[in-house]
Structures are given as structure tokens and as C-alpha cells.
Amino acid sequence: MKTYDANDIRNVLLVGHGGAGKTALLEAMLHTSGALTRMGKVEDGNTVSDFEPEEVKKQISVSLAMAPVEWNGVKVNVLDAPGYADFIGDLRSAVRAVDAVILVVSAVDGVEVQTEVAWELAVEAGLPRAILVNKLDRERSSFERTLNELVRSFGTQVAPLELPIGEEHEFRGVADLLARKAYTYDGGVRASEGEWPDDVASRADPFREKLMEAVAESDDALIEKYLEQGELDEKEIVRGVKEGFASARIAPVLCGAATKPIGVDRLLQFIADEFPSPAERTSITVRTKSGEEKERPAEANQPLTAFVFKTVSDPYVGHITMFRVFSGRVRPDSSVYNATKATEERVGQLFALRGKEHDSLAEVPAGDIGAVAKLNHTTTGDTFSTKDDPVQLSPLELPEPLLAFAIVPKTKGDEDKLSTALARLREEDPTFRVERSDETHETVMFGMGEAHLDVMSERMKRKFGVEVVTSPAKIAYRETIRTAGKGLGRHVKQTGGHGQYAVCNIEVEPRPRGEGFEFVDKIFGGAIPNQFIASVEKGIVKTMQQGVISGNPMVDIRCTLVDGKFHPVDSSDMAFQIAGSFALKEAIDHTGVVLLEPIVEVEVVVPDPYTGDIMGDLNSKRAKIAGMESAGGGKQRVKALVPQAEVARYSIDLRSMTGGRGAFAMHFSHYEEVPAHLAEKIIAEAQKDREETQKR
Ligand SMILES: Nc1nc2c(ncn2[C@@H]2O[C@H](COP(=O)(O)OP(=O)(O)OP(=O)(O)O)[C@@H](O)[C@H]2O)c(=O)[nH]1
Ligand SMILES: [Mg+2]
Numbered sequence: 001m002k003t004y005d006a007n008d009i010r011n012v013l014l015v016g017h018g019g020a021g022k023t024a025l026l027e028a029m030l031h032t033s034g035a036l037t038r039m040g041k042v043e044d045g046n047t048v049s050d051f052e053p054e055e056v057k058k059q060i061s062v063s064l065a066m067a068p069v070e071w072n073g074v075k076v077n078v079l080d081a082p083g084y085a086d087f088i089g090d091l092r093s094a095v096r097a098v099d100a101v102i103l104v105v106s107a108v109d110g111v112e113v114q115t116e117v118a119w120e121l122a123v124e125a126g127l128p129r130a131i132l133v134n135k136l137d138r139e140r141s142s143f144e145r146t147l148n149e150l151v152r153s154f155g156t157q158v159a160p161l162e163l164p165i166g167e168e169h170e171f172r173g174v175a176d177l178l179a180r181k182a183y184t185y186d187g188g189v190r191a192s193e194g195e196w197p198d199d200v201a202s203r204a205d206p207f208r209e210k211l212m213e214a215v216a217e218s219d220d221a222l223i224e225k226y227l228e229q230g231e232l233d234e235k236e237i238v239r240g241v242k243e244g245f246a247s248a249r250i251a252p253v254l255c256g257a258a259t260k261p262i263g264v265d266r267l268l269q270f271i272a273d274e275f276p277s278p279a280e281r282t283s284i285t286v287r288t289k290s291g292e293e294k295e296r297p298a299e300a301n302q303p304l305t306a307f308v309f310k311t312v313s314d315p316y317v318g319h320i321t322m323f324r325v326f327s328g329r330v331r332p333d334s335s336v337y338n339a340t341k342a343t344e345e346r347v348g349q350l351f352a353l354r355g356k357e358h359d360s361l362a363e364v365p366a367g368d369i370g371a372v373a374k375l376n377h378t379t380t381g382d383t384f385s386t387k388d389d390p391v392q393l394s395p396l397e398l399p400e401p402l403l404a405f406a407i408v409p410k411t412k413g414d415e416d417k418l419s420t421a422l423a424r425l426r427e428e429d430p431t432f433r434v435e436r437s438d439e440t441h442e443t444v445m446f447g448m449g450e451a452h453l454d455v456m457s458e459r460m461k462r463k464f465g466v467e468v469v470t471s472p473a474k475i476a477y478r479e480t481i482r483t484a485g486k487g488l489g490r491h492v493k494q495t496g497g498h499g500q501y502a503v504c505n506i507e508v509e510p511r512p513r514g515e516g517f518e519f520v521d522k523i524f525g526g527a528i529p530n531q532f533i534a535s536v537e538k539g540i541v542k543t544m545q546q547g548v549i550s551g552n553p554m555v556d557i558r559c560t561l562v563d564g565k566f567h568p569v570d571s572s573d574m575a576f577q578i579a580g581s582f583a584l585k586e587a588i589d590h591t592g593v594v595l596l597e598p599i600v601e602v603e604v605v606v607p608d609p610y611t612g613d614i615m616g617d618l619n620s621k622r623a624k625i626a627g628m629e630s631a632g633g634g635k636q637r638v639k640a641l642v643p644q645a646e647v648a649r650y651s652i653d654l655r656s657m658t659g660g661r662g663a664f665a666m667h668f669s670h671y672e673e674v675p676a677h678l679a680e681k682i683i684a685e686a687q688k689d690r691e692e693t694q695k696r
Contacts, residue, residue: 001068001352001359004075006279006300006367010271011077011324013094015118016104018083021134021258023049023061025104026080028261029069029268032189035354041259048355049080053462054455062455064090064310066322066369067354074272077352077369083114085660086452089398089431090310093380095121096396097309097324097369099276100128102267103251107133107141111149113660119154128276129251132267136164137171137257147253151210159214159241160207160253161270162263163200174255174263175200177208178237183266190265215240218249246276278367284326286383286391289339296327296391300366304328304336306384307393313424315463318374322353323384326393329365330372330384338375339390340382345375379427400665401431401446403651404473405453408443414466418443421464425456432456439553440474449651475645477552477682478596478671484509485590489536489583491575499570502579504528504536505563508587511556513596513671517544520560528564532576536561539580548588550595550686559584595679596671598644601626603637604654606662611636613657621646622675641669 014022027047030036040046045056049065061082069076079098081091095101101122105115122129133146143164150158162174165182173184175196182200183191196204215237216226222240226232232240244250254270256263283295286305296305306325313319323330330336332350337343351358353371364370378384381396409418422434422445433446447453453470461467486507493500511518519537528536537559544554564579602623606614611628615638618625623642631637647653647666654662674682 001361003362007277008074009278009367010074010275011098011278011369012271013079013081013098013101014104015081015101016083017112017114018060020083020104020106022080022104023047024258026067026078028258028264029078030067032261032264033069033071051356054458060084062087064094065355068352071268071272076271085114086449089429092398093309093396095125096307099278103129103131104134105131105146106135107143107146108135108138110146111153116153126248128245128248131251131253133253133255134258136255137169137260139168141168143255156214156217157249157251158253159211159250162255163204163207164255165200171257177204177211185262189261214250218244242274245274286393288391298327298366300329302327303386303389304384305391308378308380308382311380311428313428320371320373321375321378322371324369325364325366327366329363331363336384337387337390338378338382339385339392341377343377345378347372380430398430401433401448402666403449404444404446405470406442406473407445407468407470410467410469417464417466421460421466425459439476442474444473472648476598479547479550479552479554479593480556480596481510481591482594483591485587487583487587489579491578494570500575501567501570502575503565504561504579504583506583506587507560507562509558511558513556515556518558522560522562528566532566532571535573535576536580539577540584543581543584548585549593550683551690595674595682597674599641599669599672600644600666601669602640602642602647602664602666604662604664605631605635605637606658607635610658614638
């Protein structure tokens with residue numbers, strides 16, 4: 001593919017709720033531009049951008065994909081983000097790679113939760129936003145209803161530029177509200193221009209009014225004129241839309257049906273004419289090694305600054321790294337300096353990605369997006385720079401993955417393969433996390449939701465050949481005691497051969513929470529020789545680690561060794577370890593054991609109307625509500641301390657309570673006693689588990 005000048009590049013991200021038609025739109029753009037002779041279909045699994053087997057199977061995008069669309073001398077780098085909430089990591093990083101977004105909205109379903117989420121992300125990033133009302137060919141679609149929803153959700157900046165001609169299966173083109181022309185499609189991908197049909201002229205006024213209102217409100221000079229005269233002239237509207245869109249104060253609305261395709265050639269032309277080129281970004285903010293912020297001109301003859309917005313690992317090709325260049329240029333067979341990892345990377349061939357296909361590039365200059373294979377250290381969110389002037393772009397802000405599943409390989413012996421797979425997947429997806437728990441002895445993976453972890457498991461099988469079994473992660477309970485007690489440990493076997501002899505008396509007592517284990521030696525007169533005192537301690541510690549009744553480690557106790565007996569020949573390290581263990585178990589028989597559970601601090605942010613439900617639900621989860629405050633933007637922040645066991649699946653619960661409008665964070669706070677009736681159940685289950693493992 002030829003090298004385009006920054007003035008002739010547009011970097012555009014398609015966003016919106018799952019199923020709105022983003023992937024279909026990219027397919028239609030490629031077809032309309034002539035790059036694809038036939039359009040694939042999401043339901044047939046043959047689109048350019050949903051090429052991953054997991055996407056083909058689920059018929060939704062689960063991963064960011066991209067393709068360049070060449071249109072009238074302009075290269076539009078189109079990024080297709082998944083709409084499903086679990087894959088928000090890709091959406092958030094893609095926002096950093098583009099200069100504008102297109103919000104795709106289904107004319108059947110209107111504004112949905114992820115439509116709002118994507119809009120807010122684009123607003124936060126200060127990116128210009130255009131809206132495509134899609135699926136206008138579908139039954140029960142309505143442009144007017146959808147537009148009203150858009151205005152209600154995003155305000156008067158929503159500015160319709162077009163009206164549909166024909167409804168549902170009769171949808172055949174669009175009416176341009178500015179040019180007052182009709183653009184209809186008779187089976188072809190390009191519109192033929194004609195006059196407005198009569199019915200459009202009679203319907204157009206209220207829409208033109210909305211358009212003028214949006215333009216007027218975006219510009220102080222125009223609003224006065226509009227208020228006085230109730231009208232703006234053609235030129236003012238055209239200029240107003242252009243300037244308002246570029247400065248993100250107007251969101252122009254276009255009409256279409258991606259799968260037909262209708263309106264797609266006009267959308268491409270609109271992108272070429274009105275979308276900001278990367279050359280319009282005059283500078284970018286970078287941070288030096290010492291943390292100092294500075295501006296760097298966004299030009300190709302400057303030192304390199306590029307942002308890695310996605311990496312994909314492939315067991316055959318190695319890593320593929322996708323990056324957006326903000327200043328300077330990347331050339332093939334060169335090296336770049338990864339300032340985030342403080343290491344140099346060798347760059348081989350450069351290419352543009354078209355779905356899974358590679359199209360080689362002679363260079364990637366400022367403003368363009370490119371990809372490179374086989375880098376060794378680079379992961380998503382890194383900055384490429386130069387070694388003599390290493391700077392970084394601001395880091396990605398991603399939500400913490402909080403749904404935890406324990407994971408084991410289906411086949412014994414696949415443990416190494418599994419750990420390689422987990423490490424690779426972790427590198428490509430910063431919203432995926434893996435931990436090995438020393439307490440529960442589980443490998444635990446954390447993701448954004450069930451679909452995310454499901455996709456991860458499937459990738460492990462497909463890419464790394466390891467099938468896995470997942471289960472809810474165990475809660476790291478602990479055992480302790482509440483009262484003091486005594487125990488005698490006797491391990492004596494002296495029949496035939498080499499005997500065993502060890503006796504010890506211990507006293508146990510509780511210690512304050514978090515203070516751990518203490519061993520006190522009060523042996524007088526050599527009742528137990530020194531080396532065996534250490535053995536007693538070892539035996540006790542081992543037993544504590546395994547837990548006495550529930551398989552969870554015992555903590556916060558003091559054991560005092562007060563007396564004992566030994567035999568000059570039959571005593572041994574092992575015998576005293578066993579005696580120590582027996583002594584602890586006997587003491588615990590007297591004191592009883594209490595279970596401790598981890599308490600987490602939870603912070604939930606939800607729109608006002610949901611606070612009642614959220615509080616009610618938290619109360620039913622044994623939470624102590626710590627407070628509630630306004631989080632701005634019609635949202636409330638609720639803080640609470642909750643047993644971790646109750647919120648292990650909160651990612652799923654919160655989504656179903658709020659339809660996906662809520663967000664939450666949680667971190668470990670401290671341990672507390674489990675109420676007796678729950679403790680009994682947990683202990684009974686642990687004992688059942690233990691019996692079952694012993695049977696196997
Ligand atoms: N009739 C009709 N169907 C459409 C149109 N656009 C998309 N579809 C269909 O709607 C379904 C969802 O489209 P996608 O392109 O996968 O939607 P998406 O926005 O990429 O969805 P996610 O990847 O899950 O976020 C598919 O079955 C498409 O064929 C359209 O304009 N008209
Ligand atoms: Mg998609």
C-alpha cells in the first residue's frame with residue numbers, strides 16, 4: 001500500500017452497543033470503496049473484521065480489528081471496536097489511536113447502554129463524534145424515534161444532516177437536508193442524485209430546525225442571529241457544522257443500512273471532507289523520564305512518538321503490535337525505543353492490517369497507523385520513542401478485572417503449556433490478570449466478565465493447545481482460635497526395630513488479628529533437646545499451613561512449648577514434628593476453631609435511580625455501608641465493606657441490576673470472623689472436598 005501524507009489520512013473508530021452494525025459497516029466501507037468485490041456477513045462468519053474463530057462462533061466482535069479504506073485519494077484507517085461490555089479494554093485503547101469516532105446506533109434498538117458508555121469515552125478524550133443511524137431497512141426501525149433518543153441522551157448538539165427516504169424494507173436512500181437533494185440507491189453502492197420526493201419536503205422542516213438549533217448553539221455569534229431571525233442561511237449552516245464537528249461541539253447524524261449498503265459512500269465522503277486529518281493535531285503531550293510534561297509537534301520530521309494500542313499473540317507469527325504514530329516516523333528494518341519498557345526493539349517489515357491480512361508499508365509516518373510483527377518486549381499501552389530523548393504518552397486507564405475463576409489444565413502434564421498461554425494472553429490484554437494464590441493453591445484468572453473469561457479459555461485451546469477447566473475461585477478463608485487451651489502430643493512406637501519416641505506439651509492462645517504466629521520455648525532442664533524443640537515448631541507450623549479443620553491456614557496464635565519427654569535412641573526430628581502436630585490438634589479440640597473471611601472495600605458508582613437497588617442488594621450481602629456521595633453527572637458513589645465471598649460474582653450481579661450502567665472497584669481490606677452458621681457450612685464443604693480428593 002502506498003504511503004499517504006498525513007493530510008490524506010483519517011483515523012476513525014467505530015463504536016456503539018453490541019449488534020449495532022459496526023462490523024457490517026466496515027465490511028460495507030471496504031465493498032463500497034472497491035476493495036472487496038463481495039460483502040461478507042457477520043452471521044456467515046466471513047467478514048474482514050470478525051475473523052477470530054471466537055468471533056465467528058459467537059457472531060460478535062470480541063477483539064479490536066482494523067482495515068484501511070481508500071476513498072477518493074484519502075486513506076481512512078477504520079478501527080472496529082467490540083460493543084460488548086466485557087471487551088471495553090480494546091475500546092478504551094482504540095480511542096487513543098484515532099482522531100474521531102463514529103457512533104453506530106441501531107434504528108431498531110435506539111440508544112443503548114454501551115452507546116452511552118462509548119459516547120462518554122469519546123467526550124472524555126475530546127474526540128469529534130459523528131453518528132450513523134443504521135439498520136434503517138429493518139422492520140420496526142424508526143429514524144425519528146432514534147433521533148429523539150439521541151437528543152435526549154446527548155443534547156441539542158445532535159444535528160441531523162440527512163433523512164431516510166422510504167421506511168423499513170422500502171428504505172432506498174437519503175435526503176440531504178443541507179443540499180436539498182435526494183440520494184437513492186438502486187442496487188449499486190453509489191448513490192444517484194435527484195430531487196427531493198414530495199413527502200420528504202413536507203417532513204423535513206422539523207429536522208432542519210434541529211440542525212439549525214445545533215449549529216446555532218455551537219457558536220455564540222450564530223445563536224444571536226438565530227434567536228433574532230429564526231433562521232440561518234445555507235453557508236452559515238455548512239460552516240457551522242464543519243467547525244462545530246471539528247471542535248466536538250456538534251455531532252452530525254447520517255442515515256444508512258450497512259448490509260444493503262445504503263448511505264455508506266456518503267459516509268465515506270463525509271469522512272474524507274469533514275473528519276479531522278491527523279495533521280490538524282498540532283502537538284501532543286508527552287512525559288519525560290523525570291515526569292516532566294512537554295509538548296511535541298505532531299510532525300513527521302520530529303523524534304518518534306507512537307502509541308501501542310493493541311498487541312496480538314500468535315504462536316506461529318509471534319506478536320503483532322499495532323501502533324499509531326503521533327510524531328516522527330517508523331521505517332522498516334530499523335529499531336524503535338520502547339520508552340515504557342526502557343528497551344530497544346528491532347523492527348522488521350511494516351504493514352497495514354486488513355482484518356487478519358497484512359499489506360506491506362514502506363513507512364509509517366506521523367498520523368498513520370501501522371503494525372509490526374515479532375517484537376519481544378512490547379505490550380499494549382507502551383510508547384515508542386527514541387533512545388536519546390525517551391518520552392511517554394499518558395498511560396492507558398483501564399478498569400480492574402474483578403471476576404475471578406480458578407483454572408487448571410484438563411490434562412495432567414499441561415501445566416507448562418498453561419502458564420505460557422496465560423503469560424502470552426496477559427501480554428496482549430491488560431484487562432486480563434493472572435495470580436497464583438499461595439493460600440488456596442489455585443491459579444486464578446481475572447477478567448471483565450464471563451464472556452471475557454470464556455473467550456480467554458477458548459484462545460488457550462486454539463492458540464496454545466491447552467484445554468482448561470474453570471471454576472469459581474476459592475475464597476481465602478483462615479482459621480484461628482478465640483480462647484486459650486492446652487494440648488499433649490505423643491508419638492511413641494517402640495515395638496520391634498528402630499522405635500519412635502516424642503512427647504510434648506503445649507499451650508495455645510489467640511493473638512491480635514494480623515499479628516501472625518509466635519512460638520515460645522519454655523522448656524527447662526533439657527526435657528526436650530534443642531534440635532527437637534525446632535522440630536516441634538516445624539510440626540506445628542506445617543499443620544497450621546494445612547489448616548486444622550477447613551483446609552485453610554491457621555493464623556494469629558501463640559504456641560508455648562512447656563514440657564516434653566525424649567528417648568536417647570528412638571527420638572527423631574520426624575517423631576517430634578508429628579508430636580507437635582498432634583499437640584496442636586488436641587489443643588484445638590479444646591479451644592475450638594473460628595473461621596476468618598476476607599473483607600473487601602467496595603466502591604460502586606451508579607446512576608441515581610439505581611442507588612436504592614444497589615443499597616438493598618449490598619445489605620443482603622452482609623455489607624456495612626460506609627457512605628454515599630454524589631459522583632457527579634447524575635451518579636452516586638456507594639462505599640461499603642463486604643465479605644469477599646458475597647461479591648465474588650459482583651461483575652455479573654451489578655451488570656444485571658443496572659443493565660451495565662454501573663461500575664465498581666474493590667480491594668482487600670482485612671479479615672473478620674465468619675458468622676457461626678456460615679462457618680459450619682464452609683467447614684462441612686471443605687471436609688467433603690477433602691474426603692473426595694482422598695478417594696481419588
Ligand atoms: N438488516 C440489517 N442488518 C444489519 C445492518 N447492519 C448490521 N446488521 C446485522 O446486525 C447484526 C449485528 O451486526 P454487527 O456488524 O455484528 O454489529 P456490531 O456492532 O459489530 O456488534 P458487536 O461486534 O457485537 O459490537 C448482524 O447480523 C448484521 O448482519 C443493517 O444495516 N441492516
Ligand atoms: Mg462487531
